[in-house]
Amino acid sequence: MNSILIIYTGGTIGMIRDEESGALKTFDFDSLIHEIPEIKKFKSKIEAISFEEPIDSSNMQPEDWMAIAQTIYDNYNQHDGFVVLHGSDTMAYTASALSFMLENLNKPVILTGSQLPIGEIRTDAKENLITAIEIASTIKNGKPAVPEVAIYFEYDLYRGNRSTKSNAEDFEAFSSPNYPVLAEAGVSLKFNHSAIYKPNDKNLKINKFSDNHIATIKLYPGISEEVIFSIINTPNLKAIVLETFGAGNASTQLWFINLLIVAVEKNIIILNISQCEGGGVSQGKYETSSAFNKIGVISGADMTYEAAVAKLMYLLGTDLTTQEIKNWLQKPLRGEITL
Numbered sequence: 001m002n003s004i005l006i007i008y009t010g011g012t013i014g015m016i017r018d019e020e021s022g023a024l025k026t027f028d029f030d031s032l033i034h035e036i037p038e039i040k041k042f043k044s045k046i047e048a049i050s051f052e053e054p055i056d057s058s059n060m061q062p063e064d065w066m067a068i069a070q071t072i073y074d075n076y077n078q079h080d081g082f083v084v085l086h087g088s089d090t091m092a093y094t095a096s097a098l099s100f101m102l103e104n105l106n107k108p109v110i111l112t113g114s115q116l117p118i119g120e121i122r123t124d125a126k127e128n129l130i131t132a133i134e135i136a137s138t139i140k141n142g143k144p145a146v147p148e149v150a151i152y153f154e155y156d157l158y159r160g161n162r163s164t165k166s167n168a169e170d171f172e173a174f175s176s177p178n179y180p181v182l183a184e185a186g187v188s189l190k191f192n193h194s195a196i197y198k199p200n201d202k203n204l205k206i207n208k209f210s211d212n213h214i215a216t217i218k219l220y221p222g223i224s225e226e227v228i229f230s231i232i233n234t235p236n237l238k239a240i241v242l243e244t245f246g247a248g249n250a251s252t253q254l255w256f257i258n259l260l261i262v263a264v265e266k267n268i269i270i271l272n273i274s275q276c277e278g279g280g281v282s283q284g285k286y287e288t289s290s291a292f293n294k295i296g297v298i299s300g301a302d303m304t305y306e307a308a309v310a311k312l313m314y315l316l317g318t319d320l321t322t323q324e325i326k327n328w329l330q331k332p333l334r335g336e337i338t339l
Helices: 029-035 037-041 062-074 091-101 125-137 225-232 254-265 287-295 305-316 322-329
Strands: 003-008 015-017 024-026 045-050 081-085 109-112 149-153 156-159 183-185 189-191 214-218 239-244 269-274
Touching: 003 062, 003 125, 037 125, 062 091, 081 125, 091 109, 091 149, 091 305, 109 125, 125 149, 125 183, 125 189, 214 225, 214 305, 225 254, 239 305, 254 269, 254 287, 269 305, 269 322, 305 322
Parallel strands: 003 045, 003 081, 081 109, 109 149, 214 239, 239 269
Antiparallel strands: 015 024, 149 156, 156 183, 183 189
16 A cells, blocks of 8 residues: 655645634645545545645745655655645746755655635535545556656646646646646546656755745836846846747847846856747847847746746755856756757
């Protein structure tokens, strides 16, 4: 019998309505079994733990990512898979971060949540949780079917660092614009084995996220020189995620290029990602991005914004030089980028 650990961090999925007050409150595991008795039908041993103070995912911080990673690490040898219950708003950030934190992971870490609380009549929480547990407990050829960090939501399983929340109201809240789904849930679970990450046999280790000195510049027509100037002169700034138009294009105005040169000369890493969900940066394809190659802006290819932020936080916290970080930004560490 394999063993699955459910980790509740907070979010809508863990809310049930108090019968007396009508207010939403967080559940304990006994309440979960009451709301979803189907969990008892699993052949797997299922245990659950909760953050001492569950948090709204909008308040999620890198130290909370660390707490999740540490919980997985501390329980790694006792369980065969993990299901993390999490608010949907920042779930893609957490999934991306965990993918970089949990080096040499070879067991499933499935994040899921819901758009409606678990006690509501039309809740999506039950299906999401039940299927996430089933995925985490599925064994193929003697090994876990999905040995990576993934998000399960509304019948689809996505690679965590390829996911983004794309709808605030639909049950189908997540998408993976540049990478195929890892599995689909219908009458049966259909795994896309060719898309699933191939793990190694090394021991799990945790990488700490200790540097969040990152800024974002999302370009728009008419962005001012003063705005760019103020951002690149932020004290202790180490990296900028530059969200550009289309395939990585931006203004060729001299003041803009000159300010980027100033940033690069200050050893600030500039990572170019597209504002478009689908596709990615093809730096140098058009004149409006060719200058980036010359001045040292790094192409983020088809990385999601969430993965770009998490990867920068991870790399900035290492002992790597600026040039080494730039090199690794352009290579896949956990399947987060297509070459």
